[in-house]
Amino acid sequence: MAGKLTVVGFGPGSKGDMTLRAVEAIENADVVTGYTTYVNLMKEYFPDKKYKATGMMKEIERCRMAIEDASTGLSVAMISSGDSGIYGMAGIIYQLVDEMNADIELDVIPGVTAASAAASILGAPLMHDLAIISLSDLLTPYDLIMKRIDSAGAGDLIVCLYNPRSKTRREHLPEAVETLLKHRSPETPVGIVKNAGREGEVAIISTLGNMPYDEVDMFSIVIVGNSQTYVSDGKMITPRGYEVKK
Ligand code: SAH
DSSP states (O other): OOOEEEEEEOBSSOGGGSOHHHHHHHHHOSEEEEOHHHHHHHHHHOTTSOEEEOTTOOHHHHHHHHHHHHHTTOEEEEEESBOTTSSSSHHHHHHHHHHHTOOOEEEEEOOOOHHHHHHHHHEETTSSOEEEEEOOOSSSOHHHHHHHHHHHHHTTOEEEEESOOOSSOOSHHHHHHHHHHTTSOTTOEEEEEESTTSTTOEEEEEEGGGOOGGGOOTTEEEEEOOTTOEEETTEEEOOOSOOOOO
């Protein structure tokens, strides 16, 4: 009998931020597979499940293993943080299922992505058109990343920066900020949320001209407002355009 592989986005980290479908998929799985950090997180919420943690194993190997397990007839839940379809595992799983000619049922369950989780903590910064851009150049040429930042700046889009800064990659964020400053005032509000919905959550609101670089790491997301974004009472808000009386 053909098995089933469910790619589950479990949201930013807390159980409350998981969708009911994500919870059901994990509860119904024979085996839950994923990166060790995420497996440890899910173990807290679903202690009785059988887990297969894959440490620093390369993503492709991990996905192949999950597809092979499902091919034996098992029901496998492959977990990834946030939304598994946004810089997650859903795409590569589809590619590999094709390549391996695997006869399995495949399902993708969406989750709350880091941008929505962070936005709810900062206030309401994503009320208008936005661009989601990853600053990681592991799989994307650096010049293309900066071209996209520049276009988002020119289009006055709110910009959500994923993978904004790692120990070895410190120059991308300053360059992205410099590029956005070509189009936007230094007073433009910027929100940084580290560990949204997880232990160690920190939220900071600053400005594009005064970006607190040292506060930003790989567990953070940076949201740069558009030309209309403002800060009121410690919250970052982008107006949608409704007329409201004071
Ligand atoms: N699929 C995930 C994104 C994976 S890329 C999602 O939809 O959210 C990894 C990047 O996402 C991190 O470098 C960080 O920028 C962001 N991220 C993921 N979880 C986060 C969290 N809980 N708080 C803040 N940023 C987070």
